[in-house]
Amino acid sequence: MQSEKTFRNIDGLIDKAKVILVAGHEMPDGDCMGSSLALASILKRSGKSVTVFKEDRYPFNYMFLEGSQDNTDALPENDPDLFIILDSGSPERVGPRLFERMQASKAPKVLFDHHVQSDDKKTWYDAAYVDESACATSAIIYRWAKDRGIKLEKNEAEAIYAGIISDTGGLKYGSTDKEAFLILADLVDLVKPWHIASQIYENIPEKQLRMLSEILADMRMLAGGKAAVIKITLDQFERYSMHPDNVDSFVNFARSIKGVSIAMRFREKAPGLWKVSMRTRDGIDASVIAAGFGGGGHRNAAGFLFEGSFEQGLLKVEEILKSVYE
Ligand SMILES: [Mn+2]
Numbered sequence: 001m002q003s004e005k006t007f008r009n010i011d012g013l014i015d016k017a018k019v020i021l022v023a024g025h026e027m028p029d030g031d032c033m034g035s036s037l038a039l040a041s042i043l044k045r046s047g048k049s050v051t052v053f054k055e056d057r058y059p060f061n062y063m064f065l066e067g068s069q070d071n072t073d074a075l076p077e078n079d080p081d082l083f084i085i086l087d088s089g090s091p092e093r094v095g096p097r098l099f100e101r102m103q104a105s106k107a108p109k110v111l112f113d114h115h116v117q118s119d120d121k122k123t124w125y126d127a128a129y130v131d132e133s134a135c136a137t138s139a140i141i142y143r144w145a146k147d148r149g150i151k152l153e154k155n156e157a158e159a160i161y162a163g164i165i166s167d168t169g170g171l172k173y174g175s176t177d178k179e180a181f182l183i184l185a186d187l188v189d190l191v192k193p194w195h196i197a198s199q200i201y202e203n204i205p206e207k208q209l210r211m212l213s214e215i216l217a218d219m220r221m222l223a224g225g226k227a228a229v230i231k232i233t234l235d236q237f238e239r240y241s242m243h244p245d246n247v248d249s250f251v252n253f254a255r256s257i258k259g260v261s262i263a264m265r266f267r268e269k270a271p272g273l274w275k276v277s278m279r280t281r282d283g284i285d286a287s288v289i290a291a292g293f294g295g296g297g298h299r300n301a302a303g304f305l306f307e308g309s310f311e312q313g314l315l316k317v318e319e320i321l322k323s324v325y326e
Helices: 008-016 030-045 096-104 137-147 154-167 178-187 193-201 206-217 234-239 250-255 286-291 310-325
Strands: 019-023 049-053 082-086 109-113 127-130 220-222 227-232 262-270 273-280 301-307
Touching: 008 082, 008 109, 008 127, 019 030, 030 049, 030 082, 030 137, 030 154, 109 137, 137 154, 137 178, 154 178, 154 193, 206 227, 206 234, 206 250, 220 310, 227 250, 227 310, 234 262, 250 262, 250 273, 262 310, 273 286, 273 310, 286 301
Parallel strands: 019 049, 019 082, 082 109, 109 127, 227 262
Antiparallel strands: 220 227, 262 273, 273 301
């Protein structure tokens, strides 16, 4: 089914389903979590039996959201009537277990998303609403709720609010648009902005800041100061007893340096295997660079996997930078 600009087909499938599984992508972020929790809460209120599945744990600084404990990393024994996937780029990004399950299941699959994706990926679903211009999947869930004439409850408003704050970097990133402000303004009747902001941004463990200082001390500058690269090793995760969601924001410090257009974070997933996250500005398209490595993402934020040593990774990055700046 081709993605469309209405929710008609999605609603048709939702109306027919009693038991629904809602899931976002692996390594969930605030948008994935906020959109999942808001949608699940709305569906439950309309009498559906809903399970929220997550492949990995939710980010610690979004655990204040209502319903954040109320989900599972175990797949249900029986197939649901409908799978609803949120914010997930391509179908495999839900994680290997759920992807395999969905492939084997005849139950319909639906997607709400704002990631750049190819048509063959959209057609994998029975119905899809993909708007690459939307600031967050949470904004799309807001549109869907409005379209259905649903009045949001406080917990749903908070989840959507937090999801938009997450994906726009607190209304700072390039994805921030008029709709983001309009939705947040509408939600302020139910949400206290300072409460959400302090939970997300001023709630970090002391050790996380100590770890950040060690990582920034080791930052490498490339391309005459146009690129900054940080690395985070398994050893550091262990020494500071931190989780990947604790280091998610570190790459933003690298991008915030004057003159830097490309910031990269090498995070060691396994010995010799790195998850590389990229943040760009000044018109450099991160999704194009990531696609060259078999990865993907947005214009200003994308990622890919790299196999080899960190030093080999740096050489590869220098190659990329040459092609970008020549
Ligand atoms: Mn998102």
